[in-house]
Amino acid sequence: MQYFMAKLKLHNLKFTPRRIAIIQLFLSNNIFTPEEIWNRLKKQFKKCGLPGVYRNLESLVECGILAKIHKIDRKRYYGLCSAKENIHHHHIICLQCGKVDDISDCFFEKKETIKGYKLISHYIQLNGICEGCLNK
Amino acid sequence: MQYFMAKLKLHNLKFTPRRIAIIQLFLSNNIFTPEEIWNRLKKQFKKCGLPGVYRNLESLVECGILAKIHKIDRKRYYGLCSAKENIHHHHIICLQCGKVDDISDCFFEKKETIKGYKLISHYIQLNGICEGCLNK
DNA sequence: CTCCTAAATAGAAATAGTTTCTATTTAATA
DNA sequence: TATTAAATAGAAACTATTTCTATTTAGGAG
Ligand SMILES: [Mn+2]
Ligand SMILES: [Mn+2]
Ligand SMILES: [Zn+2]
Ligand SMILES: [Zn+2]
Numbered sequence: 001m002q003y004f005m006a007k008l009k010l011h012n013l014k015f016t017p018r019r020i021a022i023i024q025l026f027l028s029n030n031i032f033t034p035e036e037i038w039n040r041l042k043k044q045f046k047k048c049g050l051p052g053v054y055r056n057l058e059s060l061v062e063c064g065i066l067a068k069i070h071k072i073d074r075k076r077y078y079g080l081c082s083a084k085e086n087i088h089h090h091h092i093i094c095l096q097c098g099k100v101d102d103i104s105d106c107f108f109e110k111k112e113t114i115k116g117y118k119l120i121s122h123y124i125q126l127n128g129i130c131e132g133c134l135n136k
Numbered sequence: 137m138q139y140f141m142a143k144l145k146l147h148n149l150k151f152t153p154r155r156i157a158i159i160q161l162f163l164s165n166n167i168f169t170p171e172e173i174w175n176r177l178k179k180q181f182k183k184c185g186l187p188g189v190y191r192n193l194e195s196l197v198e199c200g201i202l203a204k205i206h207k208i209d210r211k212r213y214y215g216l217c218s219a220k221e222n223i224h225h226h227h228i229i230c231l232q233c234g235k236v237d238d239i240s241d242c243f244f245e246k247k248e249t250i251k252g253y254k255l256i257s258h259y260i261q262l263n264g265i266c267e268g269c270l271n272k
Numbered sequence: 273c274t275c276c277t278a279a280a281t282a283g284a285a286a287t288a289g290t291t292t293c294t295a296t297t298t299a300a301t302a
Numbered sequence: 303t304a305t306t307a308a309a310t311a312g313a314a315a316c317t318a319t320t321t322c323t324a325t326t327t328a329g330g331a332g
Contacts, residue, residue, distance in 0.1 A: 014279060014328050035318085049282040054319065056280090070206070070259065074290080074318070092253050101251050107243050108262065115237055117228050117264035123206065124260050126244065128253035150299050150308060170290080185311040190290065192309090210289065210319075 004065055011063040018045070022056055023065065030098040031069050031079040067091055069100065070125055090123075094130035101130075140201055147199040154181070158192055159201065166234040167205050167215040203227055205236065206261055230266035237266075 004023050005015045013019075021044055022037060038053045057078050060066040067081035069091065079100035083089045089104045108114075108122045140159050141151045149155075157180055158173060174189045193214050196202040203217035205227065215236035219225045225240045244250075244258045 012279085016280065016328070018281080033318095047282060050318095051283085051320070052281055059280095076318085092250060094253065095256055101253070103251065114228060114239065114262060114264070116267035116270075117230065117237070117262070118270055119262060119264045120231055121264075122260070122262045124258070126250060126253070126255060126258045128250070128255045128257075131252035134252075134254055145300095148308085152299070152309065154310080183311060186289095187291070187312085188310055195309095212289085 007063045007065055011059075013059055013063060018048070018052060019056055019060070021045070022053070022060065026066065026078070026080040029080055029100060031077045031093060031100060032098075033075045033077055035075075037078075067100070069093055070123075090125060092126035092128055094133055095127050096129055096133040099130045099132070143199045143201055147195075149195055149199060154184070154188060155192055155196070157181070158189070158196065162202065162214070162216040165216055165236060167213045167229060167236055168234075169211045169213055171211075173214075203236070205229055206259075226260040226262070228262035228264055230269055231263050232265055232269040235266045235268070 001020070001023075008015055008019065018041065021041055025032065025037060025040055034050065034053050034057055037057065038048065038050050041048045041053065057066060057076075061068060061078065064081060064083075064085070066078045069077035069079050071077055079091065079093070079098070081091075081100075081102070083102045083104070087104065088106055088109050089102045090106060092101050092103050093099070103124075103126060106124070108119065108124075111119055113119060137156070137159070144151050144155065154177065157177055161168065161173060161176055170186065170189050170193055173193065174184065174186050177184045177189065193202060193212075197204060197214065200217060200219075200221070202214045205213040205215050207213055215227065215229070215234070217227075217236075217238070219238045219240070223240065224242055224245050225238045226242060228237050228239050229235070239260075239262060242260070244255065244260075247255055249255060
């Protein structure tokens with residue numbers, strides 16, 4: 001928790017009860033939608049607004065604690081990002097349990113141009129079944 | 137156009153005026169949102185519904201004529217997919233003019249496992265500036 | 273510890289993008 | 303030409319997300 005507190009401080013973000021609770025939910029290494037987070041928070045806090053959850057999730061992404069995860073449905077997903085500081089990396093998601101892991105080898109990181117295009121950015125996401133789920 | 141007609145036929149989809157017009161818009165090699173397509177179609181057809189545009193764009197993806205493109209905003213984007221049949225590939229988009237090109241080398245295509253995960257699927261999208269825009 | 277202020281919050285309302293529904297029309301085949 | 307599945311418009315519904323306003327709170331300064 002000290003680790004997260006430091007990251008928040010670095011970005012002038014306060015260490016609030018809501019944020020502590022949200023981070024704790026993500027410590028399971030699962031991915032969640034804003035609404036899923038909200039449903040869980042409502043059990044802990046008698047007052048709890050959905051817009052606040054949205055804002056918090058974005059704040060936590062900004063300071064590198066969470067990562068956005070993409071799925072085919074129209075919802076947003078977030079997962080814990082355990083990579084050190086500003087290291088370029090991508091994520092692999094377990095389609096069964098929602099576990100997230102960092103993938104740090106990236107073929108495109110050093111590439112400057114491809115097919116005549118000057119490369120500006122790229123998005124990669126891998127989906128699979130994690131070791132834990134495979135051994136069940 | 138014969139080419140597209142054949143692709144549609146293969147999927148039991150009709151070669152309608154709406155679809156012809158939509159394909160023609162994409163022949164510029166640009167990416168468009170459903171609403172952008174709708175705005176252009178409204179100039180050609182006095183009656184033209186947005187739900188129909190949504191349905192058509194999805195149909196055209198299903199039969200391999202269009203590809204879904206992802207951006208950070210909440211909108212859907214589509215672009216012409218010029219790859220032959222079911223060849224595994226990804227896309228690179230010009231951030232300036234919206235041009236789309238196919239990228240066929242894929243590091244992950246043959247990979248079976250990564251970090252203990254059994255790989256099921258992956259999503260890659262490259263963003264850059266195309267040759268045309270660079271030379272302006 | 274007390275005061276101060278920027279940051280965080282809830283709740284209501286608004287918005288934007290997308291989907292569903294129903295009745296009508298049309299493309300493609302026989 | 304007749305038939306029929308597919309396509310369509312338009313209205314309404316829906317869902318995820320954002321904006322707005324007033325109130326509260328975390329964390330630093332004194
Ligand atoms: Mn990460
Ligand atoms: Mn393509
Ligand atoms: Zn990368
Ligand atoms: Zn690939």
